[in-house]
Amino acid sequence: MVVHALHIRPSRPGAWLLGLLALLLMLPAKTPAVEGVEGELRGAHRWSGEVLLSGPVLLSEGASLEIAAGTRVRALAPESSLRVQGVLRVLGTAQAPVVFATPQGWHGLLFERPELPQILRHARFSGAAAAIHAQAAQLVLEAVVFEGCDLALKALREARLEIQGGRFEGNRVGVDLELKSFAEIRDVHFVDNAEAALLATGGCRLNISDCLFQGNGKALSLLQKISGTIHANRFVGNDGALVATRLGAGLDVSGNFFEGNRVALASNTFSQPLVVDNRFVKNETAIASDQFSTGEFRHNLFQGNQSALINTRRADPLVTRNVFERNQVAIFCDFASYPQVRENNFFGNQMAVKLGTYQSAAGARPPGAQREAQAGANGPGPAPTFAEERPLQDFVDVSANWWGADTDLLASLDEQGNSPIFFDRRDEAEVKSQDAFAAGGPIDWVRFRPWLIAPVADAGPR
Incomplete structure (x- = not known):
């Protein structure tokens, strides 16, 4: 669309208003809204x-x-x-x-x-x-x-x-x-x-x-x-x-x-x-x-x-x-x-x-132990003895790792030594359990021997 220039003579009163109105009439109209759409649409x-x-x-x-x-x-x-x-x-x-x-x-x-x-x-x-x-x-x-x-x-x-x-x-x-x-x-x-x-x-x-x-x-x-x-x-x-x-x-x-x-x-x-x-x-x-x-x-x-x-x-x-x-x-x-x-x-x-204070295989139950113990107590025969069902591990094994500057400290300890970087039974002896079906017993210990003598070269994100 070409909009032609309007020449407005100032000697004519109100002429500038007429010119502005003419210019607005020449502009393209705003796209009307599509109103009231509802129901089913078919076709394109x-x-x-x-x-x-x-x-x-x-x-x-x-x-x-x-x-x-x-x-x-x-x-x-x-x-x-x-x-x-x-x-x-x-x-x-x-x-x-x-x-x-x-x-x-x-x-x-x-x-x-x-x-x-x-x-x-x-x-x-x-x-x-x-x-x-x-x-x-x-x-x-x-x-x-x-x-x-x-x-x-x-x-x-x-x-x-x-x-x-x-x-x-x-x-x-x-x-x-x-x-x-x-x-x-x-x-x-x-x-x-x-x-x-x-x-x-x-x-x-x-x-x-x-x-x-x-x-x-x-x-x-x-x-x-x-x-x-x-x-x-x-x-x-x-x-x-x-x-x-x-x-x-x-x-x-x-x-x-x-x-x-x-x-x-x-x-x-x-x-x-x-x-x-x-x-x-x-x-x-x-x-x-x-x-x-x-x-x-x-x-x-x-x-x-x-x-x-x-x-x-x-x-x-x-x-x-x-x-x-x-x-x-x-x-x-x-x-x-x-x-x-x-x-x-x-x-x-x-x-x-x-x-933690419940970290003990001796005080832990196998899956379903509580259900089996209740069945044994309520039914014929003695309740099962869970400690005899499998060998119990009493340590968390973190051997074969590199401990950085703490390696010298670990080397100075014997197997029973209490390292400040590990918290285990040497720091808190007994399981704190309120479970009637848990046997109780000592908290596990941390096994750190043997350790690595050098850092793992490709450890961490690659």
Whole structure:
């Protein structure tokens, strides 16, 4: 459009007003809003400008909807959701994102078993009850932002998510995966999500890389047979950075940085993660293994943590070729936990190994012992004698490690010598148990001979 110059003679009263009015009339008109959309959509549709959802909308099977860059989608009420059975394309740009300006508690986008992948680029959601709910759907999200939602993204029934870029901030839960869903998540920021940045349960698979998890309640909360890789992420200032429960084997945690978390990694109840080449720095607890958890912890750095590695209730991980540097407590064991600690470098720790007041094989029960003892007491015959069922180990073995400047101190002690870097039965003699079915007995001792005479060359992250 060519706008011609207007020549205004100052001698004519009010002429400048007429000229301004003429100029405004020549400008292009604003794109009108699409108002009152509700009901079923069939065929092909394109939204742009401003769109008002006056009621629930169904994009039916075989239909398609494209939402153009810069579109503002408003909802009249929380129930004015968009259900998708066809194909949705949200095509915002960095300069002109698609904004879903919806009321608090909006029911969001509901993808119900669509056959084709759905694409959302540069979209913004805020204040939704559930911004996106994907059931058996394949979603590609690029640079999508979720703020202040109760639940940002829910995926279940073998849904597949590919999330690249974007941000989940100030939500109660960022991503919730269930029932064998899969998520590939790269370069995403998860910040200040109150309950969890990501929840996964029920056989889901994850590949999460190059993301930031900061200030969340739990960054990753994983329950029951979760597999995949957690690689090259930053976990900073979370209450629980990675919480794994009943995981089994199949999760690789590698090349991540954990700093300032209350618990960086909690491995609970038969979890067996592979934890390799990570850096745990200044956390309250770096790794806590509990209740029959094992796994492998190799080539990690534990530096400046209050507790580097806590093992409780028969947690027996393999701990090898790590560096434990300047931690208040490097390794803590309690309730008959016997980790395999070999070829690690320890130096500058306030306490290298500390045993809890329940760390005694003599006072610990085999699995199911309480149930068997009760059955024996209530049924015919004498109650079983558990101490005769298997040989009991009364020491935590940390031999074949390098102890840095403390090596000379250890060399000056005989087998019964009390080293200040170990807390065991020499420091507190008896198990403090209030369990009627526990036999009681002395706390274990720390066996540190033989030690290595030189540091392990390839210990720590590679």
